[in-house]
Amino acid sequence: MIENGYTGELLTIDLSSRIVTKLRTSVYTDRFLGGRGVGAKLYWDLTPPGTNSFDPKNCLVFITGPVTGFTGLSGCRWQICGKSPHIGSGFFSYANVGGSWGAWLKYAGYDGLVVSGRADRPVYLYLDDQGKIEIRDAAHLWGKTNLEAQELLHAEVGKEARIFSIGPAGENQVYYATAMTSDYSLAGGGLVSEMGSKQLKAIVIKATEKRKPVAARPDELKLLAKRAYDLKEKNWDPYPEFEANGHPTLCYGCIGGPGFCNRRTYMAESGKTFRNFCQAAVVYVDYALQYSPTGAAQAYHLATQLCDNYGLDTMALAPLLAWLKLCYREGILSESETGLPLSKIGSIEFITTLVQKISYRQGFGDILADGLIRTAQCVGKGSESLFGPCGLLTRDGEEATIQINIYDADGYDVSTGIPAMAITGDGSLPLVGKETPLEFSEKFLLGYKRPSHGYHVRWGYVCR
Structure with a gap:
């Protein structure tokens, strides 16, 4: 019934x-x-x-x-x-x-x-x-x-x-x-x-006939829905690069409407429709801009397409990208041993190769597929010490510590140049670098700071 x-x-x-x-x-x-x-x-x-x-x-x-x-x-x-x-x-x-x-x-x-x-x-x-x-x-x-x-x-x-x-x-x-x-x-x-x-x-x-559920008190439910609609607020900060592209799209039964949610889709040159919103839309932005400002949009759009299509969590991919970049810079990982074009992080070639190797567990991708912490344990050579600058924004559910580092006015780590920062709940920058154990599932804010429009903030999960 x-x-x-x-x-x-x-x-x-x-x-x-x-x-x-x-x-x-x-x-x-x-x-x-x-x-x-x-x-x-x-x-x-x-x-x-x-x-x-x-x-x-x-x-x-x-x-x-x-x-x-x-x-x-x-x-x-x-x-x-x-x-x-x-x-x-x-x-x-x-x-x-x-x-x-x-x-x-x-x-x-x-x-x-x-x-x-x-x-x-x-x-x-x-x-x-x-x-x-x-x-x-x-x-x-x-x-x-x-x-x-x-x-x-x-x-x-x-x-x-x-x-x-x-x-x-x-x-x-x-x-x-x-x-x-x-x-x-x-x-x-x-x-x-x-x-x-x-x-x-x-x-x-x-479900062609849609056997919809029935409320115990439907009139009161309608009043509650109206009240929720009246109280709704915009749930995201402006991100001009993405607002200019794509079309607003709503989840079924959404409480709000266009302009109150950042869900967007766009049609690629192939004629396929892809999403263009939330953390997934920005996971590769800074790397693409650093590698080739003129070709960045094509690269970071493709990164989101590939992750969604092959089925990779961009929240886990974000710290992995930062860690790979640091390991290559420090000489811990090379292109020959990983089969990845690490010198081209930010390019279409790199993100395509990375996503495919992980998704099919090919070569070094088989190690990466088990998560960042297990990968670092396998690689060794001090790679575990590089978690902190990466921010460790991951859903891997493994044990680690977070290194809170110092960042410059543009939000870049002064020692590594990685554009990721842990910020405090009130949006202020931490001024002292120290190792801070964080309980598993404790939420923290990770954001990118840009001179033009401040912090882009997203929620993540960290581990201890």
Whole structure:
């Protein structure tokens, strides 16, 4: 029964046995709050103790909350819960995702989906609002990028379907791989590599009738949505380079509207549409500007395209780029031993080579695919001491310390020239350099300072 924001059913699929079962949502919702609470309890109940991240018995939980599917209340948000592979045998983690995929899962009749087991060949899941639940062959999709795979799937099932897919990085179990929805929202948190481990290329949902959830008190919900809309504020600082390009785009059920969110897409010369917003849009900007100011735009746009298409988390890539640059400068890494054109960081050649080597685990990319901390431990030669200037803005979930350094008026590290800085919560620059252990999951601000428009600030996660 669809009531109070829930459909009433949770779906479980074992890819090994191909057994599908259904659970009642009400067993969980009377005790656990929202999608994250229900997802944690589902994982606890359905995953055996001692299961490691890439064990077939390890569950991945795709879960919605009671607000998912309602418009005007950011009803686009949903969660993935599971055990991330980053520390030892793994630790419980989650990814928060936008787009419309979560709403479509609910419109198809399910509050959540739990996937366990491992398929004997590449597969994708197909669900619809007519009760069809199928495990379909995905051999023709395996090895394809996100856009290639989604184009093929839309041709098979219709353009109105919502897709959540992994690229080559996820297939090859890169620890910081991402998956992408058909409306350019991404999920990371270390969980996407487990889709690759299960040989699960995508989850496709078709909901033509849209069995929308019903609120307990719909009139009051409308008033709440109006109040939220009236209170909304612009959620980002101006970034002229990107405001001038692309078109505003909204998540399904967005609380705001154009001008209140930095979500943008643009059409590349190839005719393909790509996103152009948030941290992903700026991950390669400063390197590209330093390498070739006249060709920078093409390089940093391509960097975002490649990461989204192959499925790499740009939040993890950011400190990796800074670390590689420092290691090359200090003579710790060379082009011959890495197979990377390290002298050309900022170029199209470098970012293309880097993304492909990591995504396919080729050569030195196989080491980089396990995360920055593990890479430095493997490389040695003092490379671990270079974490601090890199800022260590990473989701690798590994142990490290942060070195707070001194920066010049333009925001560049005075000793390394790297344009990354840790800044205090009130936006002031730290004046004293010292080693500062930071607790895992503690949030801190990392920004780029530019003379023309101050700090570009983003949230990140650090480790101790």
